[in-house]
Amino acid sequence: MNAFIGFIMGPMVWISAMIFIFGLLIKFIFIIKEVREKEQYLLSYMTVRHSLRSICAWLIPFYPRSTRLRPVYYGVSYLFHILLFVLPVFLFSHIVLMDQSLNLSWPALHDGAADILTLAVILALVFFSLRRRLEPDVRFLTSVKDHLLILMVLLPFVTGFLAYHQVFLYEWMVIAHVLSGEFLLIIIPFSRFSHMITAPLTRAYTGSEFGHVRHAKDW
Amino acid sequence: MNENDAEIIEEATDEAVEKGLERLTSERISEVINQVLHKETGARFKAYVDTCMRCGLCSDACSYFLSNDRDPRFSPAAKVKQTIWEMLDKKGKVSKDFLRRAVHIAHLECNVCRRCSMYCPFGIDMAYMMLLVRRICHKLEITPQYIQDTVNSHSVTMNQMWVKEDEWIDTLQWQEEDGREEFEDLRIPLDKQGADIMYSVIAPEPKFQAGLIYQAAVIMHAAGMNWTMPSRPGWDNSNMAMFTGDNEISGRIARTFFETAAKLNVKRIVMGECGHAFRSTYDVGNRQLAWTMAPIEVVHAIEFYHELLTAGRITIKEKFSKKVTLHDPCNVSRGRGLHDMARKIVAMTCSDFVEMTPNREHNLCCGAGGGVINCGPPYKKERMRNNRAKAEQLAATGAEVLIAPCHNCHSGLEDIIHHYNLNMEVKFLGDVLFETMEKKIYRPGE
Numbered sequence: 224m225n226a227f228i229g230f231i232m233g234p235m236v237w238i239s240a241m242i243f244i245f246g247l248l249i250k251f252i253f254i255i256k257e258v259r260e261k262e263q264y265l266l267s268y269m270t271v272r273h274s275l276r277s278i279c280a281w282l283i284p285f286y287p288r289s290t291r292l293r294p295v296y297y298g299v300s301y302l303f304h305i306l307l308f309v310l311p312v313f314l315f316s317h318i319v320l321m322d323q324s325l326n327l328s329w330p331a332l333h334d335g336a337a338d339i340l341t342l343a344v345i346l347a348l349v350f351f352s353l354r355r356r357l358e359p360d361v362r363f364l365t366s367v368k369d370h371l372l373i374l375m376v377l378l379p380f381v382t383g384f385l386a387y388h389q390v391f392l393y394e395w396m397v398i399a400h401v402l403s404g405e406f407l408l409i410i411i412p413f414s415r416f417s418h419m420i421t422a423p424l425t426r427a428y429t430g431s432e433f434g435h436v437r438h439a440k441d442w
Numbered sequence: 443m444n445e446n447d448a449e450i451i452e453e454a455t456d457e458a459v460e461k462g463l464e465r466l467t468s469e470r471i472s473e474v475i476n477q478v479l480h481k482e483t484g485a486r487f488k489a490y491v492d493t494c495m496r497c498g499l500c501s502d503a504c505s506y507f508l509s510n511d512r513d514p515r516f517s518p519a520a521k522v523k524q525t526i527w528e529m530l531d532k533k534g535k536v537s538k539d540f541l542r543r544a545v546h547i548a549h550l551e552c553n554v555c556r557r558c559s560m561y562c563p564f565g566i567d568m569a570y571m572m573l574l575v576r577r578i579c580h581k582l583e584i585t586p587q588y589i590q591d592t593v594n595s596h597s598v599t600m601n602q603m604w605v606k607e608d609e610w611i612d613t614l615q616w617q618e619e620d621g622r623e624e625f626e627d628l629r630i631p632l633d634k635q636g637a638d639i640m641y642s643v644i645a646p647e648p649k650f651q652a653g654l655i656y657q658a659a660v661i662m663h664a665a666g667m668n669w670t671m672p673s674r675p676g677w678d679n680s681n682m683a684m685f686t687g688d689n690e691i692s693g694r695i696a697r698t699f700f701e702t703a704a705k706l707n708v709k710r711i712v713m714g715e716c717g718h719a720f721r722s723t724y725d726v727g728n729r730q731l732a733w734t735m736a737p738i739e740v741v742h743a744i745e746f747y748h749e750l751l752t753a754g755r756i757t758i759k760e761k762f763s764k765k766v767t768l769h770d771p772c773n774v775s776r777g778r779g780l781h782d783m784a785r786k787i788v789a790m791t792c793s794d795f796v797e798m799t800p801n802r803e804h805n806l807c808c809g810a811g812g813g814v815i816n817c818g819p820p821y822k823k824e825r826m827r828n829n830r831a832k833a834e835q836l837a838a839t840g841a842e843v844l845i846a847p848c849h850n851c852h853s854g855l856e857d858i859i860h861h862y863n864l865n866m867e868v869k870f871l872g873d874v875l876f877e878t879m880e881k882k883i884y885r886p887g888e
Contacts, residue, residue, distance in 0.1 A: 254485040261484035267734050281563055288804055289561035292502045300497075360507070361498035363514030364523055369496055421493040422564040428486065429565030436725060436735075438779030439803050441560050 231401050239405035246412025247420050254424065269431040277430020278423055280442040287442035296354060303347040306340055307376070311404075313337075316387075334387075341384045348377045368415075375410060378403035452542040455820050458587035459545050463538045466582060471541065472534030474581045478574060479529060487574070490566045491530065494519060500568065503561035505806045506551050508831035518558035518568040521547050525575045541584060548575035549586050550821055551828070553812035554685070555772040560803060569812075576813075577687030585686045588818025592682040595645075597691050600675035600698050602682055603645035611673050613648040617656040621663070624881055628663045630655070633706060634670035640708040641671050642699070644680035644716045644849055657876040658714060661747075665755035666884040669712075676702025679713050681722035685813030689730060696727025703738050710739040712746045715870045717773030717848035718811060725777060744780045744787065744847050747875055751790050759880045761793040766874075767841035769798060769855060770805040771848035772812075779803075784847060787871055791878045798839050806832050808846070810854020826861040829854070833862040847871045 258265055281287055290297040311317060315331040322328040332340070352373050355365040382400035386393060411417060433441035454460050479487070501507050501517035510516050515524070525544045529536055536544075554569035562568070579585050585593070595604045605613075614630050621628040631637065641662065647654050662669045671677060676698040683692035700723075703711050713719060720742050728736045741749075750756040768788055775781040781802040788795050798805065809829035814821075836844065836858065844859070844866045846852050852868055859866050 254489060257485035257488075262486060264729065264732075264734070265486060277565065281565075287560075287563075288800070289499050289502065289563070292561075293499060296497070297499075358498060360501040360512065360514040360517045360520065361496065363517065364496035364498060364519050366496075415492055415495060418493045418495060418564065421489045425486075425489050425493055425567075426563075426565040429559050429567060432567075433560075433776070437777050439776050441565060441803075 228398065231398065231405065235405055236401070239408040243408040243411055247417065250412050250417055251420050254421070265428065268436055269428060270435045273431040273434030274427030276434055277441055278426050280440075281426060289442075299347050299350055303344060306344050306347075310337060310340055310344065338384070338387065341380055344380050345377065345384065348373055348380070372415065375403070375407050379407055452539065452546050454542065456545075456586045458590055459542060459584045462582065462584035463542060466538065466541075466584070468535065471536060471582065475529050475534035475536070475578055478578045478581065479526070479534070482577070483574065490571065491526070493564050494522070494566055497563070500558040500562045500566075503558040505553075505557075505809060505831045506828050508806075509828050510830075516551060518552075518562075521552055522568055522571045526571050529578075541579075541582065544575055545579050545584050545586065548572045548579065549589070549817055550814055550824065553772070553807045553809060553814050555807035555811060556776055557772070557804070557807065560776070573685075573687060576685065577689070580687040586817040588820075589682060589686055589813050589816040592816055593686050593688050593691055596681070596683055596695050600695065601645040601678035602680045603649045605645050605648050605678075607673075607675070610648055610677065613652050614655065614671060614673075617652055617659060620656050621659045624660050625663050625883065628659060630659050631670045632673045636707045637668050637670035638709045639667055639669040640703045640706055640711045641669050641713075642677060642679040642711055643714045644719050645678045646849060647714060654714060654870070654872065657872050660881070661750070661756065661872065661875060661879070664879065664881060664883055665750045667755075670706060670708065672702045672706060674702060679711075679719040679723050680716065681719065681727060682813060682816060684722050684726050685718070685816070692722070692727065693730035696722065696731055699723060699727065700731070700737055708738070710741055712741045713743060715743045715847040715849065715872055717771040717777070718813075718850055721773040721777050742774055742778065742780060743872060744774060744784045747787050747871055748783045751787060755884045756875065757880045758791055758878050760878060762791055762843075762874050762878050763793050764842045765794045765796060765840070766792045766843040766845055767796050767798045767836075767839040768801075769808065769844060769846040769851055770802055771846065771851045772805075772807050774848065775805060776803050784871065787875070788845060791874050796839050796841050798835060806835055808832060808848075808851035808854035809858065811848075811850045815850060815854055815857075822857065825854075826857065829858050833858050833864065836866065837862070837864055842866060844868045845871055845874060
């Protein structure tokens with residue numbers, strides 16, 4: 224048992240981090256390679272200026288008309304995505320682990336703040352899940368897979384939250400937290416979570432077609 | 443299972459679709475679907491499929507969704523789900539009933555207006571996906587009858603409406619004769635080598651809107667332009683094959699068009715007020731011929747009128763006084779950003795203008811474009827139902843005159859106005875310009 228815990232707390236963390244980083248990187252390289260082989264002409268319409276113009280416009284909260292039409296969903300989604308990165312990276316206990324293993328450290332979020340923000344992430348995921356059931360057009364598009372995706376993100380946050388508060392089965396919670404976190408990292412490049420890298424690409428392409436070829440805005 | 447998941451059983455209304463379906467075998471169906479989805483696409487298509495998070499932000503973009511009380515089946519992503527996703531899931535092994543529904547979704551429930559890619563946070567091009575479905579339908583030979591007939595006409599005559607060569611020339615000469623009532627020395631110069639401008643129209647103009655050619659000739663003549671029109675096939679800039687997924691014929695049309703202009707050795711091509719024809723020559727046809735951009739500059743009428751007015755080649759005698767509003771056609775606003783130029787022309791020619799909301803890139807499609815109206819009378823009632831949001835948008839302006847610088851929009855909007863009793867008159871920008879311009883010939887320095 225100790226060997227198993229040692230493995231998931233040690234090498235497995237690095238393995239999953241590598242799968243996450245290199246998985247996305249390889250995916251990116253394959254996309255570019257395939258575009259070059261099969262649809263090279265797409266690249267001739269892409270410009271850095273119009274790609275960035277479109278991506279930036281879509282990063283400004285409530286700037287695109289689409290985001291103003293569904294402000295609650297968009298607002299929750301915007302905060303959720305920021306927290307998804309900020310929380311794990313700036314969590315005190317994560318930084319302590321980094322410090323122990325790599326001698327690297329950076330400023331941490333206040334534990335109380337992190338606690339509230341974790342709750343916010345959990346609530347956002349509950350909101351997404353409810354929205355998938357309640358909003359008719361979204362429900363029509365939703366399959367079991369979409370609920371599974373929500374669950375995969377939910378698990379590390381819920382287990383982390385419970386482990387921090389040490390309400391019950393502390394050790395088991397930590398194990399579940401580490402495992403679900405690693406699973407999430409591993410699954411990202413192979414699931415629709417890879418929109419982490421594909422979304423900027425599709426946005427950049429559409430932004431270029433709209434901006435460079437069609438002289439129009441796409442937000 | 444809720445009511446939304448219930449599969450719609452599509453009625454067998456279109457003879458061409460039905461006969462096409464009868465001929466199909468399940469092997470042929472999966473072979474074509476897999477060929478198109480895997481061989482004719484690449485990383486872009488895969489990224490579109492993999493990136494969609496099923497968030498539903500695209501729903502609000504679609505006038506079909508808005509017109510049908512937010513029926514989930516009309517959300518853009520739902521159209522992709524009911525076609526592409528299922529084809530991928532089933533590896534092309536889909537039923538004929540599924541295909542009948544797919545033809546209907548791609549040809550009659552989507553104007554490929556690309557408004558949804560402005561509402562999707564990831565910019566997924568759902569119009570491209572619907573055009574892929576149409577490509578599959580084309581290869582399976584189950585394209586709706588009326589639009590297929592226009593493609594057949596293109597293939598045989600290189601114009602959309604079976605206009606014969608003598609009819610074409612005859613019509614131009616007839617309009618030239620009429621035009622001489624305005625200016626006695628007016629000409630419609632045919633095949634003039636080295637002219638500055640080749641003026642190009644869509645086939646419905648000679649077929650039943652010949653007056654538009656007359657107006658254009660008067661404007662050209664008054665502005666003192668060195669222009670010409672081709673007498674040979676290649677004069678028609680429309681391209682219905684682009685909307686049926688018949689890329690081969692679409693390429694032939696574009697090649698004939700540009701070769702005609704090249705043979706005449708013109709500096710640029712000016713085209714009448716048509717949106718899809720502009721999309722074909724400015725954005726699509728050139729790509730099929732491996733030109734990044736059009737090999738000869740293509741100028742839409744909006745740009746051209748703007749140029750004539752700002753250069754002082756055309757002056758306005760008296761502004762149009764009725765209350766006007768402007769409809770931004772997808773293919774020239776979202777497709778070319780000409781909406782502000784169109785507004786400047788309206789400001790120069792009309793005294794009472796009211797905006798339609800939403801407008802510019804965000805304007806709602808007329809509901810006729812993208813080949814939908816070309817699927818013909820069997821689908822008109824349904825089209826009117828699907829255009830309710832547009833009718834409400836038009837009614838809210840309270841305008842007497844609706845300016846629509848696009849042929850497809852023009853026809854579609856007239857249907858809407860008639861069906862919803864809106865009491866509006868639809869005009870082209872050229873109509874307004876023709877009515878308000880000074881009928882004198884431009885001479886530099888005067």
